[in-house]
Amino acid sequence: MVNTVTGLTGSGLKDWWIQRLSAVILASYVIFLTAFIALHASLQFTDWQALFSNQAFRIYSFFAILSLVAHAWIGAWTILTDYVHCSWIRGVLQCVLIASLLSSCVWGVLILWGA
């Protein structure tokens, strides 16, 4: 079946675990950014730029991007598997999903370490 081969790991248990792990990483990142924005009442470009120039934060952001790709892949895969019953349409949609997520991953890295 198309299903297991288009999931992130092809194993229900591995997907379950990665979903949780990526969720925790993403939640921590969202909380961090929220706190950062909240603590800078009138956020200036210099503060924002400084944050994203920090190498440690860039690496943290990279992990957040990887987590987002994994988390979104598994989540969207679940939705597609549940509601799209025609195999080939689902297959096409899953390819579109995977292409989109991988492109976003590359784009994210370019934003972090680009010009």
Next chain:
Amino acid sequence: MHKLGPRNISLLNLMRYQFPLPALVSILHRLSGLLLVLSIPGVLWLLQFSLHSADTFEMLRMVFKCLWVKSVLWFVLSALMYHVIAGIRHLIMDFGFFETKLGARCASLGVLALSLGVSIFLGVWLW
């Protein structure tokens, strides 16, 4: 491959079912997740634009003053906050808590109440 039989749930039937609270929380979790996946390119673009230069950063600040931009932003951020809060409920339930009927209802109510509170707070803050 065998053909799937006739479906016995139609959209009309769906409207007539009574849904317990955990079911509502669950479907909202799924819907908010879908919305968030669809907003990934938008968010990346915003990040890129905000980091490009001081001018583009200030341009964004001006654009964020516009009411419909604020509304969209509020909606997406609310979806994010809801998804995180409902997600935390999932994680707590993985550890075995709230697994009774009453417990699940209480947890669901908690999620909805907390999310509503955060959403209202966000609305006021963005305004």
